[in-house]
Amino acid sequence: MDLPIKMLTTAVAVPVFGAFLIPIAARVSVPVRNAFAVLLGLFTFTAAASLLTTVLGGQTAEYAISFPRGFDFILQADMLSVFMASVSAFVSAVILIYSLDYISHYENQTEYYAMVVLFLGSMMGLVFSANLLWMYVFWEMTGFASWRLVGFFRSDRDVAKANKTILVTVFGALCMLVGIIIVYFEHGTLDLRALHGAGISYAAAACILAGILSKSATLPFSTWLPDAGVAPSTVTSLLHAAVLVKIGVYAYARIFGVTFAAPDAFSNLVLYLAGASALVSAGAALIDTDIKRIIAYSTVSQIAFIFLGLASGNKTAFAGALLYILMHSVAKGGLFLCAGIIEQNTHTKDINKMGGLFASMPWTGVAFALCSLSVMGIPPFGGFFSKFMVFSGAAQNGNLAVLLMFFAGAVMTLLYLVRLFYKIFLGEAAGHDSPKEGSYTMVASVMALALIGLALGALIYYPSAYAQLLTANLGVNLQ
């Protein structure tokens, strides 16, 4: 095996199997376990990122194990999968590092680390799989890991929410399995490479879409994400908001963006659904008072913008959507980590009980502001470019109703983030005793994410060139 294939297989195998060694490492000592978990995360990121050079050189790496009935286990590193793997492995590695401090005083830590790493491994498997059935297998594995993670605190309410999460996403996944079976009998294969450019029937597309929407928390399956984001620790909600929901987006890009030629009416349906999702969740974010719920609703709303880009059937919009995945992961990660610092130091999640925190937590405030600006799409942040490309691409397609919906959604994004910032950091202090700034590592990690968001805006040439090359090479049925 040459090096890229080795990297490809280890990027999947090391975290998946390593996760089961974490309980054994925990028997040795706590620091060993923590170091092992972080190492697994960093290794996975390195392996995934090392494949960037391969795919930029115009090559792909493939690895296959033969299974009966065309259920072959195929891993494939192309531009899209490597991009997605690098982004999610990066965020997951940051989460693992941040967790060292954050969860050090809770129960079930070993399970937490094992599940985050298993989640990361399943995510890698999902992203690199070039067989629909194996995408489904890894899809369910991520669902299992997130079930344990949402139920991290074991109160009845948390466990009920964990069960809601897994039941909603597994229901969607079963719909998707029906879709996969339809594809299997229509085309006789589930190998995505062989299916490149093939047509897909409405029934199959609709079933697969149901699975995607349930995982990415888009209407009508959006309700689990705010619940999952509230109950457990911040790191868990971050994992869901920044990584898990991207699974659905990735699956859409993989299945309908670069494999099947989706029917036009189907893409239109997705646009309207996404538009409604953007509006409804932005509205919910405007009136909610729980800081993490607001950020979770904001995620639902922003995911809809990614769908806008992917479903517009336009090259600029598609590339913009890919950039959006990157920008949103970084900025939303920063927001969630800020929320974690705020929650830990003020001991409340209710924004009405905050206010005037800027004086006591200036660094967190600055990082929060920078990340918010990126999510809003204000130049020169990275978020501006991705939003701009999505909108300009979608405008070329000329569906005015959809554009107006999303324009309203973008304005509302502005409003709820300004409101959130004002309520937390400005205004009058509301019954708190000026909590102190977060610990050094925590503030450093949020500042790092905020500055990366800014840097991505300044160096937008490189990621956008990558996204455009990807779109040109792999895109199907794009104008």
Next chain:
Amino acid sequence: MDKGLLAYLIIPLFAAVVIPFAARNRPRLADVLANVTLLAGLANLAWLALRPSMIAGGFADIPGDGFSLLLVAAIYLVALCVTFFSAWFIEEGLPNRQAYYSLILVSVAAMTGVVTTSDFFTLYVFVEVLAVTSFALITTDESAGGIEGALKYFFLTFPASALIIVGLSILMMTLGSLSYENLRIFMSSDIPSGPVTFAAALMLLGFVIKSGVVPFHAWTPDAYQGAYAPVSAHLAGIVTKISGVYAIVKIATLLRFFDGRATAVSEMLMFLGLLSIVVGALAALKQTSFKRMLAFSSISQVGYIVLAAGLGTPLAIMGAVFHLFNHATFKTVLFLNSASLEKAAGTTDMDKLGGMEHPMPWTSWTSVIALLSTAGVPPLSGFWSKLLIILALWESGLRTYAVVALLFSIVTLAYFMIMQRKVFFGRKSAAAESASEVSAPLLAPAVLMSAVIVAVGLLFPYFYTYVRVVAERIIL
């Protein structure tokens, strides 16, 4: 009779006779004898089927039709787990302890007889032996629940035996033979369809009752709940599958040779299978007793096997055989874990349990593996068998059946999520405060079976090759 496998019948029978005499003054000897007998048999089977040259050759040299061998392996595996578990679970001073082991071994012998025989009359005889031993096994628990369960079992399954014997007589009168080989030849020839269909329908009805398919499921929850926990693992894991479901698969494959002259019977069977899936899963949602929930779950899972058997295409038979094996593994884990819970916390009432994962992490995690496999979550074994069944349904154009069967996985998952929340997850209950993990020997069977579940799931290609050989041999 498949003579190559005869030893697997005779040796446990012999051990069953020896145990009461040998262990009269040394009660521990009964445990040792029973376990050693079964372990030796299992090791032998593993060598027979899993030696490297056999795997490399794609299982082409498997003796007999392969189906018998697989099921004998499943019987021995479940029975070994049950006896090993019982050795530590059942108190030493119990008066009918030796009888208990003898009964388990006799039921193993009877089940081996059922799956290795080559004619329906012998099958019937062994099924009756099995019914009597199960009846006695349920009453080993001398509480009112045990007697009630045993009586229900008796009253519902003995009419079933009557139906089967009537069906057999009609078949004998019409065709003059009951051996599978001859039946297969007769079925493909031009014989009058009326009496044969009628006989097959009667026999199927009998076996459907014995396997606890809806609407004849009333006896299973009571029998499983009333019996000793290891006995319910034995019954649910393997006995009802062998005494009912195996024969259903057998008859259904024979009916396939009938050239579509008995489609009504097959369709009825499929409908009952689907009904079982639906009713069993919905009923399981409402249970508060762990063991009753498992019993309804068992009904629901048997539905998948019956549905696939009724369909009868090669792929469906593969799925049915595969699911039969998988069901034996995961249901045994869950029933044994319910026994562990009973031992550690003193109850299996889910409302009184909670937070048991802290004192009992191994029990909790093996339950999670088993329940995910039951619900068909990949990459565990249950996913593949369900997938095969659903692909088979879809392939035959029965899309509604396929989608309903698939979507009821979510109900399966839902009731297990409720169970997991009430028993293992959640806030610590009073029971969890005082309980502690059961000893390692009690955990060993559940861990072994969980390992089998994971291994079969990950090594699916090998298992697939095996069940394909089975399907080819029993259908072609």
